[in-house]
Amino acid sequence: MQMTEQRTATVVVEWRGELLGAVGPFAAQSPYWAQIGEVAAAASRAAGVPLAVLRLLSVAGGEGGRGGGAVYLAVASGRPTGALAASPVLPDAGHPLRLRWASADGLATEWAWADGELASLGRSRSGPVEQVRSWNLSALSRFPTADGPVWLKSTPPFAVPEAAVIARVERARPGLAPRVLAADGRRVLLADVPGVDCWGAPEDGMLEVVDRWAAAQAALAADGPGELADCSPAALAERFPALLERLRPDLSGPEYAQARELAGQLPALAGELASCGLPLTLVHGDFHPGNWRFDGGRTTVLDFSDAAWGHPALDGLRPQPFLSPERWADVRARWVDAWRGLLPGCDPERALELAPPLVHVHFALRYQEFLDGIEPSEHPYHAGDPADEVRRALRAAAAR
Template sequence: MVTWEDERLGVVGPFPVRSSRWHDVGPVAAELETLVGVPVLVLRLVSVEGGADGQGGHVTYHAAALRRPAVRLADSAAVLAEDALRADWATAAGLRSALGWAEAALRSAGRPVTGPVEQVKTWNLSGLYRVPTADGPAWLKTTPPFGACEAEVIGLFGSADATLVPAVLAADSAARRVLLDHVPGEDCWGVPEDSMLTAVERLVGAQAALAAQGAGRAAGTTLPDRTPKVLAGRLRELLAGEAVRGLSAAELAQVERLADQLPAIVDELAGCGLPETVLHGDFHPGNWRSDGHGTVIVDFSDSCLGHPAFDGLRPRAFLSEQRWARVREIWTAAWAERLPGSDPGRALELAEPLMHVGYAVRYQEFLDNIELSERIYHEGDPAAELREAIRSA
């Protein structure tokens, strides 16, 4: 469904695209541009028929043309509804504002834009755009108010290890916009080389340093508190809301029992001797980027204050058992070296149900703060995490 300025032009498609993931809209924009003959940007997902887990099926998007096309588009009676929770970058005006800010910021930084911006991803949690400059690409990322301020978190981790994070070229923290320098290499989905695993030990080093400094708790920081004691209370809140929708009566009873057990688990976890610190919040290999020599961590929008075992456990679901055993070994050895007398291995065991409670809380925050048509990305996720919490407990 294509609009230009305030005018509805019509519909194009259906047509196949290279990526089956709904938020990978770069191929959608590229194909649509070929079909209508003018530059376009995808604003948001409107509806999905079929598909599951964020991919496949027949997806309808709303796209904005940057110039009026010469071709006539097919009529459609479908409605483009307004939604008070719509992300700023999911509107034509909001996206123009973000791109204009990026162009001005890069010009001020001595890296003027040299070509058209390439749209890579858009959904309720972020928009990602590759911006060409004479000194190589920069990346514009837009995030919602309920996400962490990435520039702030990158600054915290960068103060402990500047090579662990991407370079920030400019930031508008109030509008949740950040311009990042390009990080060479590839995201580490399924990468076999052990070189990428340096991210694990280096994250531990940075988190230990930040904990020693009291970073993240200083006045002026905006990080949400998802420490173990706080999460124990948040589980009670989830039990009273829609997060438990879809759980059976038996599962709900198990979650109730887990809520009763959590205070004791929290106390035992504290006894393992690891400090609460700044977390990445989604520390899986897809957010590690490696060129075979060094590894940089990206995507800090889920960062928070919490127990480091939550980040330590996160890679497990994305790795083979053999690779997970290696990651676990690196993580526990790194903490044991920095804190002699601590028990990081036991901390991983105790923290697992709390970690899943934390993700249930986070997914419910997504659902509470995104527009109706985009809830399909996260429906059922809070209940799924609560099932994992009772399984691991």
Template sequence: MTRTVSAWVSAGDEVLGSVGPFPVDIPWWSEAAPVVDRLEKLLGVPVLVLRLLDVDGGEGGRDGHVTYHVEALGRPTPGMVEQRAVDPDLFGGDEILRSPWARADGLRELFGWAEETLASAGRPVTGPVEQRRTWNLAGLFRLPTARGPVWLKATPRFAADEAAAIGAFARVDTGLVPVLLGFGERRILMEHIPGVDCWQPSAETIGAAMERFVAAQAALADQGPACLGDGFSPSARAVGPDQPGSGDGPTSAGARAEGSSASGVPDRRAPDLVTAVHALLDGPAARELTGQELIAARELTRRWEPLAECGLPDTLVHGDFHPGNWRSDGGPPVVVDFADAHWGHPVLDGLRAHHFLPEPSRTAAARAWADAWKARVPASDPARALVLAEPLAQLTYAVRYQEFLDGIEPSERVYHEGDPVDAIRAALRSARNPGPHLAAAGAPTGTA
């Protein structure tokens, strides 16, 4: 399948009508750039994709027919927008969970902050902001400057404080993470990283990513949560409506924005995760899982006890450490996207890449991660930790997916519907049948 698109076009408070359907060449719903490009050619004015309104067909965040709300930054070419009656329920009213970057006024405020911040840093914006991606988990924009592009990222209230996480890693390995040019509440400005995303990494890239990241995590483990400064949050869940915060001026990576009320980097050590998993099993998941599945999932939480016996320290965890979040121009990868960062067990990062790698690469990734930790904590058993934690990682994802669903407006829930239960069932499957690549990395099989 491919993605086809329709758009309801507004200009300020006026809904002008609709455009489409038309095909675009990238199937992912969150990829706004091809939609913007096609609409600007059709309408003859700059536009911004605000948010997804509806999806017919497709799955997994791709394909099907997608309808967006689009803001025109001028009056479109006459006759290019079809004037139609507007369903009052289509736009969802003033939805309290709507992301700031899904509102025209929120985007104006965000771009204004970014331009002012870069100008104060001696890096003024030299052209129009380019919208690259928008969805409930982030808005991503490219800002041209005379010294190269800068990336603006906005995140929701339930995202980790990326500036705090990036800053902590930067203090132990500057080149491991993006250079921050400024940040504010739930927003960061990043220097462009040369190269490509590592969706098909070589064995050398996998080894370099595991070795370098583990080295940084081991150094941060020695410092404890204090390495995050005011960015550490003892709360594992963020609550409350998302509101755009005031921006802060340019600052070095790791500095804290005075007066910031971002959600922080949550504490997700074993006690908090066990509590969160049981709350999910007693709440939303209970309606979709069988009684036997619920019992088995609760039993899996006992694995956190023997996992602790593997001797690995709690540290700053990326939370989504897959190759698409590594970027390289041939050297050791730079790691991006810390929106799921937390303080917890590092095995989650050791396992995450496996779901995105071809079978032959999985054993090498597991072995590289285990060897890196064994070299730094000789008394530990990271290989055993991988097998013990394979189901626990899925339970952790289930908790995170439910947080997404709890924190986003109804029209965007299509991105994540069913994900918590799917992850719980994946945990049960992996407990019954551990990944063979983990056993090949030196871990025992059949561990309960």
């Protein structure tokens, strides 16, 4: 049966710690499970009281974080007045890996912190909080104020504290990252960034972000890793064999044998990459057009929660899967020219040719970190991703 990307959402309603029933299913315009704004709005209308979505409970069908029938848990702000169906789930005793915004008390604490910081800034909230996205990698909510919207972003323990990374980037290249209004560990209040996300790279003007990001990375290379995880090519080569043993049940016999052979080649590949003359530096970790925001004049880089210490080719290659071949050729050429201008004598083109297997090794390791850090009901978001990235690494190595 062919999979459809249509998502339906059923919402189980909790009030004062009790499961009262469910509303839905609703047809959602966005197929992505993590996009919960329209789900919260539809469920609130059906329940007759404002609801806040807490977490995904289960999903039937769909894959890759989209499609199928998703079941969510939401907390009600008061006793619902709408008709509720029987709840499709049983009461939950909790889980040690549950993220703080995935429970009623935890989400209330996040929002209370944001309200307190806004009051301190003289920008108290002027209306209801609007949930935008919530899943195991982040919770993003919009707080309206008289001076424009402010964004609360909360991230998990396995994410880097974004405010510290943004501070680094701002020292190297002012205006390249969002403005931090307040921060507390892995929660941050961000000023609004006008414009549109650059899915499809619609305008040539947004491509200046490639030059500005390369310049920032060249400047940041002298800082050293600090709080950033070591994801240098040598570190990836060292960590990969242990991951392969964990993934052995998910790989076929030939795939496992090929992956073991690749593991033996990675140290030499890391050495070749080092010979290209580009420095280890801060890497964004997910540097694709969906994390670039363009206002018609300047592009801002968003979402630094996957930042690490590594080779800049990781970011240089990241836009490719999101672009047409023609547009990728433009972005690739821009990246190569930027680094040649910054470091005469380096070989960025060769780096892009060498790096693909290591890029996929990086993502295999990162996806496994996600799975290790989240409760089982959230696993459908990332299930199979580490093994799939190993397969992509094998194809990339074969293509070389």
